[in-house]
Amino acid sequence: MNLTILGAGAWGTALSVHACSAHPTRLWARDAEQVARMRSLRRNARYLPEVLLPPALHVTADFEAAVAHARDGLVLVATPMAALGDVLRRLSGASASVLWLCKGFDEGTGWLGHEVAREAAPHARAGVISGPSFALEVAEGLPTALVAASSDGALADAAVAALHHARVRVYTSRDPVGVEVGGAVKNVLAIATGIADGLGLGLNARAALITRGLAEMTRLGVALGARADTFMGLSGLGDLVLTATGDLSRNRTVGLRLAQGHALADILRELGHVAEGVRSAPLVLRRAHAKGIDMPIAEAVTAVLDGALSPAEALARLMARDARPEA
Numbered sequence: 001m002n003l004t005i006l007g008a009g010a011w012g013t014a015l016s017v018h019a020c021s022a023h024p025t026r027l028w029a030r031d032a033e034q035v036a037r038m039r040s041l042r043r044n045a046r047y048l049p050e051v052l053l054p055p056a057l058h059v060t061a062d063f064e065a066a067v068a069h070a071r072d073g074l075v076l077v078a079t080p081m082a083a084l085g086d087v088l089r090r091l092s093g094a095s096a097s098v099l100w101l102c103k104g105f106d107e108g109t110g111w112l113g114h115e116v117a118r119e120a121a122p123h124a125r126a127g128v129i130s131g132p133s134f135a136l137e138v139a140e141g142l143p144t145a146l147v148a149a150s151s152d153g154a155l156a157d158a159a160v161a162a163l164h165h166a167r168v169r170v171y172t173s174r175d176p177v178g179v180e181v182g183g184a185v186k187n188v189l190a191i192a193t194g195i196a197d198g199l200g201l202g203l204n205a206r207a208a209l210i211t212r213g214l215a216e217m218t219r220l221g222v223a224l225g226a227r228a229d230t231f232m233g234l235s236g237l238g239d240l241v242l243t244a245t246g247d248l249s250r251n252r253t254v255g256l257r258l259a260q261g262h263a264l265a266d267i268l269r270e271l272g273h274v275a276e277g278v279r280s281a282p283l284v285l286r287r288a289h290a291k292g293i294d295m296p297i298a299e300a301v302t303a304v305l306d307g308a309l310s311p312a313e314a315l316a317r318l319m320a321r322d323a324r325p326e327a
Contacts, residue, residue: 001162002073004028004066004096006087008038008059010047010273011101012078014135015163020057022165023073027059028066035061047273051139063090070096074162076129080274081106084113088120097125097155099148103183104276105283112180112224125155128176129163130183131234132242134249141167147234149173149180171234178230181221186240187251187277188284189213191301193244194255195311209297210244216295220284223291251277258304259311281305296321 001023005016008029016027029035038044042053053059060066067075067090075096077087081104091098098121100113109116117126127150138144148159148170156172164170173179192213196205217240218231230236243249254275257267268275281302288295300314309317 001158002026002070003076003162004070004073005076005078006063006066007078007080007083007101008034008044008047009078009080010044010135011133011138012076013044013048013053014051014139015076015078015101016057017051017054017139018141018166018168019163020054023162024069025057026066026069027057028063029059029061030063032061035059048135048139050136067091067094067096073097074099074158076101078102080104081113081116081276081279085116085120088117088124088126092121092124097158099127099129099150099155099159101129102276103130103180103187104280105184105287107279107283110283110286112177112184114176114180125152126150127152127155127159128179128183129159129170130179130239132238134242134246136248138168143167143169145169145171145234145238147171147173147179149176149178149235151176173230173233173235175227175230177224178221178226179235181224181226182217182231182233182236182239184276184280185213185217185220185284185298186236186243187275188281188298188301189217189240189277190243190249190251191255191258191275191277191281191305192297194249194252194257195259195301195304195314196255197252198256198259199311199315201315206245210240213244213297214240216293216297219293220288220291220295223293224287250275254278255301264305264307277301278305 003025005012006028019025038059075098077100081102131146148156150156160170303309
């Protein structure tokens with residue numbers, strides 16, 4: 001099976017390194033200078049400098065050639081969410097099946113990936129791949145489990161055929177809405193746990209935030225049409241635990257640094273990578289308010305990111321909430 005991965009950030013590069021060990025794989029980057037450096041160094045010096053690119057991986061800046069390579073295979077979109085619509089429009093005339101790897105909400109519309117695809121490429125065979133996965137660990141060949149979700153069961157099965165080998169396990173789901181909500185909201189909740197850890201609140205507080213955050217995620221997802229049990233799987237609980245506790249998590253790092261008193265602009269500049277939770281937090285609230293869903297943790301994170309509350313003030317507001325039944 002021929003595979004093309006569009007987007008040479010850390011995650012696109014990592015999955016390309018994994019995929020090319022079993023299938024002819026092309027990795028596309030829009031920046032021709034970046035492509036030239038990657039070909040010369042056999043590394044992605046900006047996003048994944050620790051990993052050597054295998055000789056079998058072909059890197060290109062030619063979009064049309066990259067897509068043509070996967071005409072009878074799969075195209076995986078690994079751009080940030082902000083670019084998903086544009087990429088899908090460019091693909092709309094192609095016959096390739098497409099799954100996206102990006103997590104979050106489109107900033108302009110507040111849409112999830114499947115909603116973006118419905119407008120940008122309404123006739124495409126489309127789906128999403130998500131799950132608890134740090135790019136560096138995938139590229140290094142460490143064990144990882146992902147989920148491929150689509151209303152088109154054959155497309156999800158094709159993702160398994162493409163990526164389920166070596167130390168990557170791929171499960172299937174017919175609930176792309178739930179998989180996308182989990183992948184988007186967990187980034188916001190990871191900022192919350194980073195703030196708690198940065199304030200030195202202890203492991204009890206971390207466990208409480210993860211558990212109550214999972215409840216918020218599930219409420220929003222069900223309101224948007226997801227299945228509740230999806231959030232007990234890889235793209236819900238699994239991705240939330242990883243992103244909220246892992247030292248490689250950019251979103252957790254944002255929370256840690258905010259709690260230490262650093263300015264958000266400085267944190268993002270030093271990260272040098274996208275932290276989707278920062279963009280997603282106000283969009284999560286927008287979708288929650290539209291559905292009448294209470295998400296106090298997401299609301300507190302948004303207030304801290306906006307500068308309306310300090311981390312300590314946000315904690316005090318959460319702790320002052322009235323008692324209520326857990327379920």
